Amino acid sequence: MSKTFVVLLATLVAVLSREVAATATTLEEELHDLDNFVQTVLSCRSDSVPGLSIAVVRNGDVVFAKGYGRRDSNRGLPVNNRTLFGIASLTKSFTAALLADILAERDDVTWDTPLVDILGEEFRFQDEFRTKEATLRDLLAHKMGLQKFHQLLAFGMDADRAELARRARYFSQVRPFRSGFYYSSFLLYTLAGHVAERLTGKPYEQLLRERIFLPLGMSDTTFLSDALEDHNLSNFAESYVVHEKEGYKLLVSREMYRMTKLFAPDAGVASNAADMARYMVYLLRGGAGPDGQPNGLFQEAYTVQFPADPRAEDRGREIFRPQFPVGVMDRGEGLGMIVGNYRGYKRVYQEGKLFGFTSLMTLFPDQSGGVFTAVNGPVFNFDLDVHEVLHYRVADLLLGLDPWLNTTTACTYPQPWSTRPASSQPVPKPPAISRDFPRDKRDYVGSYGNRVFGNLTIYLSPTDDSLRFRAGLIGRGVVLPLNVTNSVLLKGPPDMFAPVQVFLEEEGGAIRRLVVPGVPPEPPVVLERGLKVPDGDGIRQKVPDGDGTGQKGGRTSGAVSGAETVVYGAWGDYPLLAGFLLVLACI
Numbered sequence: 001m002s003k004t005f006v007v008l009l010a011t012l013v014a015v016l017s018r019e020v021a022a023t024a025t026t027l028e029e030e031l032h033d034l035d036n037f038v039q040t041v042l043s044c045r046s047d048s049v050p051g052l053s054i055a056v057v058r059n060g061d062v063v064f065a066k067g068y069g070r071r072d073s074n075r076g077l078p079v080n081n082r083t084l085f086g087i088a089s090l091t092k093s094f095t096a097a098l099l100a101d102i103l104a105e106r107d108d109v110t111w112d113t114p115l116v117d118i119l120g121e122e123f124r125f126q127d128e129f130r131t132k133e134a135t136l137r138d139l140l141a142h143k144m145g146l147q148k149f150h151q152l153l154a155f156g157m158d159a160d161r162a163e164l165a166r167r168a169r170y171f172s173q174v175r176p177f178r179s180g181f182y183y184s185s186f187l188l189y190t191l192a193g194h195v196a197e198r199l200t201g202k203p204y205e206q207l208l209r210e211r212i213f214l215p216l217g218m219s220d221t222t223f224l225s226d227a228l229e230d231h232n233l234s235n236f237a238e239s240y241v242v243h244e245k246e247g248y249k250l251l252v253s254r255e256m257y258r259m260t261k262l263f264a265p266d267a268g269v270a271s272n273a274a275d276m277a278r279y280m281v282y283l284l285r286g287g288a289g290p291d292g293q294p295n296g297l298f299q300e301a302y303t304v305q306f307p308a309d310p311r312a313e314d315r316g317r318e319i320f321r322p323q324f325p326v327g328v329m330d331r332g333e334g335l336g337m338i339v340g341n342y343r344g345y346k347r348v349y350q351e352g353k354l355f356g357f358t359s360l361m362t363l364f365p366d367q368s369g370g371v372f373t374a375v376n377g378p379v380f381n382f383d384l385d386v387h388e389v390l391h392y393r394v395a396d397l398l399l400g401l402d403p404w405l406n407t408t409t410a411c412t413y414p415q416p417w418s419t420r421p422a423s424s425q426p427v428p429k430p431p432a433i434s435r436d437f438p439r440d441k442r443d444y445v446g447s448y449g450n451r452v453f454g455n456l457t458i459y460l461s462p463t464d465d466s467l468r469f470r471a472g473l474i475g476r477g478v479v480l481p482l483n484v485t486n487s488v489l490l491k492g493p494p495d496m497f498a499p500v501q502v503f504l505e506e507e508g509g510a511i512r513r514l515v516v517p518g519v520p521p522e523p524p525v526v527l528e529r530g531l532k533v534p535d536g537d538g539i540r541q542k543v544p545d546g547d548g549t550g551q552k553g554g555r556t557s558g559a560v561s562g563a564e565t566v567v568y569g570a571w572g573d574y575p576l577l578a579g580f581l582l583v584l585a586c587i
Contacts, residue, residue, distance in 0.1 A: 027063065030397055031056075031063060031064055034056075034064065034393065034394065034397060035066070037390075037393055037407065037410065038052070038054065038066075038068060038390060039068070040407045040410065040411070041386060041389055041390065041407075041410050041411065042068055042069060042386075044410075044411035045385075045386055045411065047378075048375075048377075048378065048385075048386065049069060049375050049386055050069055050070050050071075050073050050240060050375075050376050050377060050378070051067065051068065051069035051070050051071045051078075051079040051083070051085075051237055051375065051376045052067065052068040052069050052079065052373065052374070052375050052386075053066075053067050053068075053079060053081065053083060053085055053237075053272055053273040053276075053372075053373065053374045053375075054066055054067075054068070054273055054371070054372065054373045054374075054390065055081070055273040055274070055276050055277035055280070055371070055372045056277075056369075056370070056371050056394055056397075056398075057277050057280045057281050057284065057369060057370050057371075058368065058369045058398055059368050059369070060281055060284070060285065060368060061281075062274075062277040062278070062281070065081040065273040065274050065277050066080075066081050066273060067079030067080040067081050067082075067083050067272075067273060071083045071235070071236070071237040071238065071376065072237075072238045073238070073240065073249070074238075074251070079237065080235070081272060081273040081274045082220055082235055082272050082273075082274050082275075083235050083236070083237050083272055083273075084220060084221075084222070084233065084235060084236045084237060084270045084271065084272050085237045085239075085270065085271070085272065085357055085359065085374035085375075085376060086224050086237075086239065086267075086269075086270050086352075086354055086355060086357035086359075086374075087269050087270065087271050087276075087352050087357070087359045087361075087374060088267045088352025088353055088354035088355075088357055088358070088359055089185065089266070089267050089350060089351060089352040089353065089354070089359075090269070090350050090351075090352045090359050090360075090361050090372075091189075091264070091265065091266060091267050091268055091269040091352070092140075092185065092189050092265075092266060092267075092336040092337075092350060093283070093301070093336040093337055093350050093361070094208060094212060094269055094279075094336075095140075095189055095192050095193055095196070095204075095265040095266070095336060096140055096192075096301050096335040096336030096337070097212060097282075097283065097287060097298070097301070097336070098196055098204075098207055098208055098211055098212060099136060099140075099192060099195070099196055100287055100295055100297035100298050100300070100301070101211050101212070101287065101295065102196055102199055102200060102207075102211075103297055104295050104296075104297055106199070109199065111135065111136050111137040111140075111297070111300060111335070112135045112136075112137055113135060113136065114132060114133060114134065114135055115134050115135060115136070115139070115191070115195065116131055116132065116134075118195055118198055118199065119165060119194070119195065119198055122166075123165060123166075123168070124168070124169045125144075125146070125168055125169055125171065126169060126170070126171065126172070126173065127173070127177075129177060130144070130177050133177070134177070136192060136195060137300075137305060137335070138177075138178065139188040139189070139191055139192045139195075140188070140189070140192055140305075140335040140336055141181075141305035141306045141333045141334070141335060142181050142182060142183050142184065142185065142188060142306065142333055143177070143178045143181070143305075143306055144177065144182070144184060144187075144188060145173055145174055145175035145176055145177050145178070145179060145180070145182050146171040146172070146173060146174060146182070146184050146187060146188075147171050147172045147173075147174050147184065147518075147522055147523060148174075148183070148184045148186070148187075148522060149184075149186040149187065152450075152453045152456075152471070152472075152475075152500070152516060152525055153186065153259065153453070154256075154259070154475075154496075154497035154498070155259075155456075155471040155472030155473065155474060155475030155497070156258050156259035156262075156472040156473030156474045156475065157259070157262055157453065157454055157472055157473070158454055158455075158472050158473055159262060159454065160262065161190055161191075161193060161194040161197065161204070161262065161265075162194065164187070164190055164191070164194070164262065165191055165194050167451060167452055168187065168191065170451040170452045171187060171452060172523045174521050174522065174523075175521075180306075181306050181307075181332075181333055185266050185267075186263050186266050186267075188266075189263070189265045189266035189336075190262065190263045190264075190265050190266050192265055193264065193265025193266075194265075196265075204264055204265050205223060205264060208269075212279075212282075213275075216275075216278045216279060216282050217275075217278055218271065218275035218278055218279060219275070220235075220271070220272055220274070220275050221269065221270065221271040221272070221275045222269075222270050223260070223261075223264055223268045223269060223270060224257040224260045224264075224268050224269070224270050224355075225257050225258065225260050225261040225264065225268060226270070227254055227257055227270065228254055228255075228257055228258065235272075236270070237357075237374075237376040238251055238252070238376065239251075239252045239355055239356030239357050239376045239377045240252060240356050240376065240377035240378035241355075241356045241377055241378055242377075242378045249377070249378045250378075250494065250495050251495060252355050252356045252377070252495065253493065253495045253496050255474050255496060256355050256474070256496055256497075257355070258473045258474055259472075259473060259474065260354075267352065267354050271374075272374075273372065273374075276361070276372040276374075277372070280361065280363060280370040280371075280372060283298070283363060283370070284363060284365060284368050284369070284370060286298045286299070300334070300335050301334045301335040301336055301337050301348070302334055302337065302339060302346075302348050302365055303334055303339065304331050304332035304333065304334065304339045305332065305333055305334055305335060306332050306333045307331065307332040324404075324414075324417045324418065325404050325417070326342070326343050326392075326404050327341065327342075327343060327344070328340070328341070328342050328343075328347075328392075329341050334348060336350065337349065337350050337363075338350060342362075342364075342392075342395055342399075343395075343396075343399065343401060345364055345366065345367065345395075345399055346364065346365060346366050347362060347363070347364055347395075348362075348363050348365060349361060349362040349363065349391075351384060351387070353384075356376060356377035356378060357374065357375070357376055357377065358374070358375050358377070358384060358387065359372070359373065359374040359375070359387070360372070360373050360384060360387035360388070360391055362391045362394075362395065364395070364398060364399065367398060367399060369398035369399070370398075371390070371391050371394040371395070371398070373386075373387050373390055373391065375387070385413055385414065388413070389405060389410045389413050392404070392405055393405055393410070431482040431483060431484045431487065431489070431501065432482065432483045433480050433481065433482060433483070433489065434480075434481040434482055434483045435481075436481060437467070437481040437488075438481065441460060441465075441467050442460065443510070443511060444458050444467055444479065444488070444511060445458055445459055445460060445467075446458060446511075446529050446530065447529070447530065447531075447532060448513070448514050448527035448528065448529050448530075448531070449527060449528055449530075449531035449532050449533040450525055450526060450527045450528070450531075450533065451531075451533055452525070453472075453525060453527075454471070454472060454533050455471065455527075455532060455533055456469060456470070456471040456475070456514065456527055457469065457470045457471070458479055466478055467479040467480075469490050471490075474496060474497075475490075475492065475497075476492055476493075477490060477491050477492030477493070478490075478491050479491075482501070484501075486503055486504040486505075486506070487501060487502065487503050487504065488501075488502050488504065489501055489502070490502060500516060501516075501517070502514045502515065502516055503515040503516075503517070511529060512528070512529050513526055513527065513528055513529060514526070514527040514529075515527075
């Protein structure tokens, strides 16, 4: 080897070493600045962020995974990068990823295979066209146009996913099939999870563990419903919501998690910064398996399946100049993800909001970077300001752009560029509770059924003669009279769900139906007296009015009871957890 070559080689090594060292120093400085930025944001927004989990990945590496604040405000327990948070609707991306993994092994099923071909001829929707044509793609991209789940879901449906698939035939049309985006994820993604079960013969939870969690080393990630039974979940974030009228924090009861057992494919996963970092790397690699080859089906998740619908009430994500100094825009719905642009770069993301938990995951597929954040409340309006501020700052870091948010504007965001307009509609006052019922309490006693939501029972308490109700998995409480004609209030524990106003319909002087108003275009929920909706043998049963004892048994058939009933005016501003009335519109 010549002396000249040795000198050149030594010079090259020295130059490269200096460049690597400079790069490492630059990254270290950037992450140090990010850490300071996060702490500043949490300091100025401490009233809305008890605890935060954040992870950042770049070029296949986990560069940042950290916890801030408290996972339990009462006991002062800290958050670290392995503290579990409910990630709510981020679970949708797991369901899409799981299905992509399953479909990659088969040549007889695609995103466009009709659901009826997978679930069998007995599966159907209300109309023949949807039944014959609806596919997995339609479910995951919210093309179905079917009603959302009602506030009664806060009571928790006492059904499994097979039974929910059978009840799909009773869901009302809100928009024509494939005519526009309509967010009804509880039904759609729970059905998608059931499709995975039917294709493999295994429960959804087992599939996600075997195909996603374990292979990726997501050893802590689990399901919210596990927090009820698994005493080993010691590093778990408690979540909080805000009492609407008084403004103080309420700890969310873990009993609420029971309802996630059914809709785990939609919003049931609990994870942390360390595990979500691994998951983001997996997604950015296109779901590559042991052979390193990306799964082509993952590209569908990052492709617009349905253009963004500016009419949709719950979207409102577009940010245009001159409102903000940068351009951020949604282009449409992918599969389990939303597709758009940030400052000219392709961005895919999904947000989650449930039971006081909020979360956001943002990926930049072309730049192989991503960021995840989770917060444990307290939440009332479900705003994502903290998440957006952090994600925009990290996005600029990942993309090598000058940040447009500083520590001042991060604390005032969305001001000074934009302010949220005040509601144009006055908030109606809650109906006053009356001292006495206008009729004998025994007139209300009975079992009331709805073919989508199941049964609600009103009974007299043998201990104090109060009128009480029982519904679903956790619906328990008192029935109160109101100073409103033919109306009562179902009131349960304030830390679990908001009260529900119910209108009464009579026939021949007797109460025949309970009607819970829907918010247009959603239909009301009508519970028919004497209609029992069991879980088992496929026989429609009419049962006598009961004394509050629950029954389980057959299945029902026929159209949704009372779908033609007039929509009653809804009311709000009751001084309890009215925020839970919004849960079903968000998951």
